[in-house]
Amino acid sequence: xxxxxxxxxxxxxxxxxxxxxxxTADRVLIVTDKSIATLNYVEMVKSRLKASKIAVFDEVxxxxxxxxxxxxxxxxxxxxPQLIIxxxxxxxxxxxxxxxxxxxxxxxxxxxxxxxxLFELGYKKKSKLIAIPxxxxxxADVTWACVLTDKAENRKxxxxxxxxxxxxxxxxxxxxxxxxxxxxxxxxxxxxxxAIEGLVSIWRNDFSDAMCEKAxxxxxxxxxxxxxxxxxARAKMHIAATMAGMGFGNxxxxxxxxxxxxxxxxxxxxxxxxxGLFLPYVLQYYRRSVDAKSILDRVSRKIGLEDMEVLINxxxxxxxxxxVPTKISEIVDDKEFSEKLENLIMATLNDxxxxxxPRVPDYEETRKIYxxxxxxxxxxx
Numbered sequence: 210x211x212x213x214x215x216x217x218x219x220x221x222x223x224x225x226x227x228x229x230x231x232x233t234a235d236r237v238l239i240v241t242d243k244s245i246a247t248l249n250y251v252e253m254v255k256s257r258l259k260a261s262k263i264a265v266f267d268e269v270x271x272x273x274x275x276x277x278x279x280x281x282x283x284x285x286x287x288x289x290p291q292l293i294i295x296x297x298x299x300x301x302x303x304x305x306x307x308x309x310x311x312x313x314x315x316x317x318x319x320x321x322x323x324x325x326x327l328f329e330l331g332y333k334k335k336s337k338l339i340a341i342p343x344x345x346x347x348x349a350d351v352t353w354a355c356v357l358t359d360k361a362e363n364r365k366x367x368x369x370x371x372x373x374x375x376x377x378x379x380x381x382x383x384x385x386x387x388x389x390x391x392x393x394x395x396x397x398x399x400x401x402x403x404a405i406e407g408l409v410s411i412w413r414n415d416f417s418d419a420m421c422e423k424a425x426x427x428x429x430x431x432x433x434x435x436x437x438x439x440x441x442a443r444a445k446m447h448i449a450a451t452m453a454g455m456g457f458g459n460x461x462x463x464x465x466x467x468x469x470x471x472x473x474x475x476x477x478x479x480x481x482x483x484x485g486l487f488l489p490y491v492l493q494y495y496r497r498s499v500d501a502k503s504i505l506d507r508v509s510r511k512i513g514l515e516d517m518e519v520l521i522n523x524x525x526x527x528x529x530x531x532x533v534p535t536k537i538s539e540i541v542d543d544k545e546f547s548e549k550l551e552n553l554i555m556a557t558l559n560d561x562x563x564x565x566x567p568r569v570p571d572y573e574e575t576r577k578i579y580x581x582x583x584x585x586x587x588x589x590x
Contacts, residue, residue, distance in 0.1 A: 213416040213459050214371040215351050216340075219451060221380035223444075226341065228379060229257040234292035234337070236262045238285055240305040241296045242269040245343060250296050250384060254341070264288045266308075272365070272473065272480065273300045274358045282311035285336070293336045295375070298396070299347025299480070302340045303355040306373045309338050330372050340375040343384050345435075345446040346396025346481050348403055348454020350378035358474065364556055365470040374458075380451060382444040390436055393443075394531040397432040398485025400450040401524070402465055404428060405488065407457030408508060409501040410565045420456030424449045426512045429523065436531045463566030465491045468578065471556035475549050476541055485533050489524045490578060492517065493588035498568040536585030546583055553579060 220228045237260040241251060246267040255263060266281050281304050285293065295305035310316065313332040340350035349355075354369035388396075407413065407421040427449035434442035468491070469484035476483075495501040496517065505517040514520050525535060534540050554575045563569055570578060574590065581588050 211414055212371065213414070214353055214374055215455050215458070216374055216378050217376050219351070219378045219380065221382075221448060221451075223382050225379050225381040226253055226384070227257065228377075229254055229294075229339075230259075232292055232339075233259060234290070235260050236288065236290045237264070237292045237294060238288055238290035238336070239263065239265045239294050239296060240269065240281060240301055240308065241265065241267050242301055243267055245297045245301070250341075250343060254294055254296060260292070262288075264290070269297065269301045269304045271300055272358050272477070273304050274360050275366075276360065278304050278307040278355075278357055279311060281305070281308035285309070285312035290336050292339065294339045294341065296341045296343060298342065298344040299349035299356065302342065302347070302349035302375070303357060305338060305340070306349070306375065307355045307357065307368065309334075309336055310373065312336070330370055332372070334372075337377075338375040339377045339379060341379045341381070341384070342447075342450070344388065344392060344396040345385055345443070345450040346399035346403075348400070348450055348458060350375055350380075351451055351454040352458035354458070356470070356480070363474060364559075365474050367561055378451060380447050382440075382447055385443050385447050386440055388443070390438075391532070393432075393436045393446075394533050395479045395481030395485070396450065397428060397435065397446060397481070397531065398488065398528070398533055399481035400424065400446065400453045401428045401432065402469075402481075402484040402488050403453040403457040403462065404449075405492070405505070406462040406465055407453065407460045409495065409498075409504050409567050410457070410460040410463055411567060412565050413460040413504075417456045417460035420452045421460070422508055422511065424453035424456060425508065427452070429512065429527070433527060433530050461565040462562050464494070464563060464568070464570065466562040467557045467560035467566070470560050470562065471553050472537075474556065475553060476545075478540065482533060482540075485528065486535070486537065487578075487582060489521050489528075489535075490582045490588050492521050492524070494570070494574075494578060494590075495568055497590075501567040537579070537583040538585070541583075543583075550576070550579060
């Protein structure tokens with residue numbers, strides 16, 4: 210038995226945030242970060258609320274920790290909001306998703322895994338959750354997983370359950386009009402990776418395929434233009450990110466994310482840059498997976514590319530045009546890489562995302578993938 214889970218509604222357009230004015234909650238908790246709090250987005254939301262009591266939690270950090278989710282949940286318990294609104298990127302939305310659960314039930318987030326996705330968590334959704342993404346990449350506004358960092362273990366974990374999904378996603382194009390180019394690049398590569406991994410995952414299905422294929426087409430058509438400040442392309446990328454989220458959220462990611470999660474945790478780099486960096490190398494590794502190659506050859510032809518090889522080359526070209534590193538040595542020196550390589554390998558092999566990968570590397574292959582990606586060498590094994 211399979212299910213396709215997504216929010217009750219996705220509201221999109223240049224005026225999408227106006228939907229907030231129809232909310233009747235009297236107590237509202239806004240979850241965001243310090244950077245977003247300095248912009249006008251929180252005020253845009255506040256001015257449209259009818260609530261008499263509004264609390265703001267703005268302590269979400271990049272690559273957020275479990276501690277932050279618990280802290281946000283503590284405020285939610287005390288404030289007892291009827292509505293939680295997450296305004297920010299994937300980090301903010303993931304903290305809000307987990308905090309909504311933890312405010313009601315005492316559960317270890319580590320125990321919430323995609324392998325028990327039909328298990329009911331037992332919370333009554335005392336708070337409605339609205340996600341307003343301010344970046345175009347994570348898909349966190351429509352997925353049933355959270356990415357949180359366990360600082361004690363220096364590793365990322367992905368507690369997941371279909372009850373985690375926000376109730377509503379609001380995609381207002383105005384919010385991404387002034388995104389800095391580096392963020393456009395990083396989040397865009399995240400969306401591209403989600404679309405491709407969702408297509409080749411062993412949990413793929415007809416519903417996820419439809420979303421991932423369209424998202425892939427939109428990203429390849431619009432990411433470079435979005436990076437160059439084309440506002441219509443930015444609107445398309447905002448839609449593509451959420452479509453990719455619906456797709457991979459229901460089929461899951463694989464080896465690219467296992468590598469990206471580990472690399473990002475050890476080197477404290479933007480998640481989108483990390484997965485984007487490994488994307489073309491893992492596709493080279495997937496060439497020996499009959500299923501993955503067949504899928505990517507077929508999808509490549511559907512979007513106007515000859516085959517999987519042309520797709521890989523197109524990705525490398527795109528990365529260069531939007532300033533994304535194409536090899537690890539561009540951002541990490543040899544000494545630091547060598548010192549952390551063993552830990553990187555073990556973290557990757559223990560990442561839950563590997564379970565859905567169409568080809569799973571052993572210890573030596575994982576080492577070689579890292580070493581080849583460091584040198585910018587084509588993977589031929």
